[in-house]
Amino acid sequence: MLKSIGKRVLQTLVVLFCVSLLIFILLRIIPGDAITTMMGEHANAETIERLTKEMNLDKPFYVQFASYLRDICTGNFGSSYTLNKPVTELISAAFPNTVMLAVFAALIAWVIGMVCGIIAAVRKDGILDRLFMGFSLLGVSIPVFMVAMLLQYLVGYRLHWVDISGVKNWTGFILPAIALGWNSAGSIARLTRSTLVEVLQEDYIDTAKAKGLGQGAVLLLHALRNAMLPVITMMALQISSLLSGAVITETIFSINGVGRLAVDAITSRDIPLLQGTVLFTTVIVIVGNLIADCLYTVLDPRIRKGA
Amino acid sequence: MEEKLLEINHLKSYFFTRKGVSPAVDDVSLAVPKGKIVGIVGESGCGKSMTAKSIMDLLKYPGRIVEGEILLDGKDLTKLSARERRRVRGEDVSMIFQEPMTSLNPVVKVGKQVREAILTHQKVDRAEAKRRVLEVFRQVGISEPEKRYECYPHELSGGLRQRVMIAMAMVCRPKLMIADEPTTALDVTIEAQILKLIKTLCETTGMSCLLISHNLGVIAQMCDYVYVMYAGKIVEQGDVFTLFDHPRHPYTQGLLASIIHLDEQRERLSTIPGMVPNLMHLPEGCAFCNRCGQAMDCCRTKKPELYDLGGGHAFRCFLPGESEASHA
Numbered sequence: 001m002l003k004s005i006g007k008r009v010l011q012t013l014v015v016l017f018c019v020s021l022l023i024f025i026l027l028r029i030i031p032g033d034a035i036t037t038m039m040g041e042h043a044n045a046e047t048i049e050r051l052t053k054e055m056n057l058d059k060p061f062y063v064q065f066a067s068y069l070r071d072i073c074t075g076n077f078g079s080s081y082t083l084n085k086p087v088t089e090l091i092s093a094a095f096p097n098t099v100m101l102a103v104f105a106a107l108i109a110w111v112i113g114m115v116c117g118i119i120a121a122v123r124k125d126g127i128l129d130r131l132f133m134g135f136s137l138l139g140v141s142i143p144v145f146m147v148a149m150l151l152q153y154l155v156g157y158r159l160h161w162v163d164i165s166g167v168k169n170w171t172g173f174i175l176p177a178i179a180l181g182w183n184s185a186g187s188i189a190r191l192t193r194s195t196l197v198e199v200l201q202e203d204y205i206d207t208a209k210a211k212g213l214g215q216g217a218v219l220l221l222h223a224l225r226n227a228m229l230p231v232i233t234m235m236a237l238q239i240s241s242l243l244s245g246a247v248i249t250e251t252i253f254s255i256n257g258v259g260r261l262a263v264d265a266i267t268s269r270d271i272p273l274l275q276g277t278v279l280f281t282t283v284i285v286i287v288g289n290l291i292a293d294c295l296y297t298v299l300d301p302r303i304r305k306g307a
Numbered sequence: 308m309e310e311k312l313l314e315i316n317h318l319k320s321y322f323f324t325r326k327g328v329s330p331a332v333d334d335v336s337l338a339v340p341k342g343k344i345v346g347i348v349g350e351s352g353c354g355k356s357m358t359a360k361s362i363m364d365l366l367k368y369p370g371r372i373v374e375g376e377i378l379l380d381g382k383d384l385t386k387l388s389a390r391e392r393r394r395v396r397g398e399d400v401s402m403i404f405q406e407p408m409t410s411l412n413p414v415v416k417v418g419k420q421v422r423e424a425i426l427t428h429q430k431v432d433r434a435e436a437k438r439r440v441l442e443v444f445r446q447v448g449i450s451e452p453e454k455r456y457e458c459y460p461h462e463l464s465g466g467l468r469q470r471v472m473i474a475m476a477m478v479c480r481p482k483l484m485i486a487d488e489p490t491t492a493l494d495v496t497i498e499a500q501i502l503k504l505i506k507t508l509c510e511t512t513g514m515s516c517l518l519i520s521h522n523l524g525v526i527a528q529m530c531d532y533v534y535v536m537y538a539g540k541i542v543e544q545g546d547v548f549t550l551f552d553h554p555r556h557p558y559t560q561g562l563l564a565s566i567i568h569l570d571e572q573r574e575r576l577s578t579i580p581g582m583v584p585n586l587m588h589l590p591e592g593c594a595f596c597n598r599c600g601q602a603m604d605c606c607r608t609k610k611p612e613l614y615d616l617g618g619g620h621a622f623r624c625f626l627p628g629e630s631e632a633s634h635a
Contacts, residue, residue: 202409203404203406203409204409204412204413206404207404207410207412207420207475208412208423209365210397211397211401211427212394212397212424212427213393217427221415222415225412301459302413302414302459
């Protein structure tokens, strides 16, 4: 098992390298020029030339990439052009907000989604099943920004239950987390339900019942562990959609998070900041997938053998 | 007759579907004496598995027991609460299934799955439970039991998995083991081993066995007493020698005639014409009348009752006396 996990970690490093190369190339082929952005439209030719030299922009592509790699390996992501602060400092200031939002949203999505899915599967075709599946269909169908604005209007503006923008304390995360998590909760609930319904038809469930186990034990010890496998895959995939959704929700709810930082960096062509945020997000997605893979190996012995 | 361990009286298990009611088990009565192997034989869909599942309370929605009693040592299982019923399952009555490939949980070690049966029913610690599992593993002929204990189902062959299933069924020393087509998914050499194992276990432990099969050869080799089922009803019953030597019901005769005899030279194999009828659209009279070569007028209009020939041999047909008076 350790061997297969080690192998996956190595693969992850390769993926990281490729991703950083991709980001590097992408940011250099988009229109706009770093110097102009930094100095404004009316910078004199001398300054531009000096800065181009200073920032190695006159060197060939691979030299630039090598120095970029060397920098990020030592934790130096450069400084933001527009905010004049080191990128690492900006990201680490915004990071806790994004983490709070993502964790809240993931809790809503995964815990509520799974519990609803389990109840719906056990009470298949019952009232709760229909209710939960209706809610999850809504969640899957309505785009995140729509949910966010509806919630702002209804809960914030009409009912005055919570603030509609900015975060003074944890209550500020409630609406954004619901807006962000509902969609994922919907797909998790539907997937949990369908896999669990399928697993409950399996022969080994009859075996477990024939042994004299109660319904709860059959569900927990035999059905869920098998039904969880595809659900975990989906959770890993959702990490990226949660993060990209965070870009939208952070903007709508004025939360100073990594997503909003990225949006600001894009609009102001702040290349170091953009590089930093994109790379940072990528790392989180990759690590999330790595954890899911490791969990998979722990949960399913058949994969352990194959690796 | 010997002391009865299991007695089923007038059991009816129906499936209530949108298209109508399907009588999967229709007024079945049977008995399993202590220490004996009793067989139920019939085609696919004749209700033999559903009879077994009714005993185990494993019928799936929309199926349920409509009426009848299932007496185990004189106690009616259908009257027990869900909790008491669960105690009986696995401890007094256990079951092995047709597909050893899919009957074990793929993500749990087989030793643990067997141990679970003990821990569910008996107050013993894990170490003691494990010791008992290893003992049962040896008893059912699993080599290297310590090593197998730690294996996952996918690491074992079909025969070994079925031995694990038998171990699971045996580990609580049940009074009755229900074997639902235990060897259908196995190849012939493994089949012989598993059948021999079941027979030996019954003989050495005094356990009774209800063996369900569509294979007449298996039934003949294993059972003391046989029930032949057709379309949810028992059509003939008797001890194995009487039934195989003097089958009376045309269906039983047809089944026996369709066995291939290697010492005979035959151009074509004998078959029973037609198909098993849809349980929701059974003929008005005898369920077998449309496939029966000896069907009479009364067969199409009236349902035959069991006709007792004495000595435990009975069959459901109008043929013997032709007069309906003998069926009273």
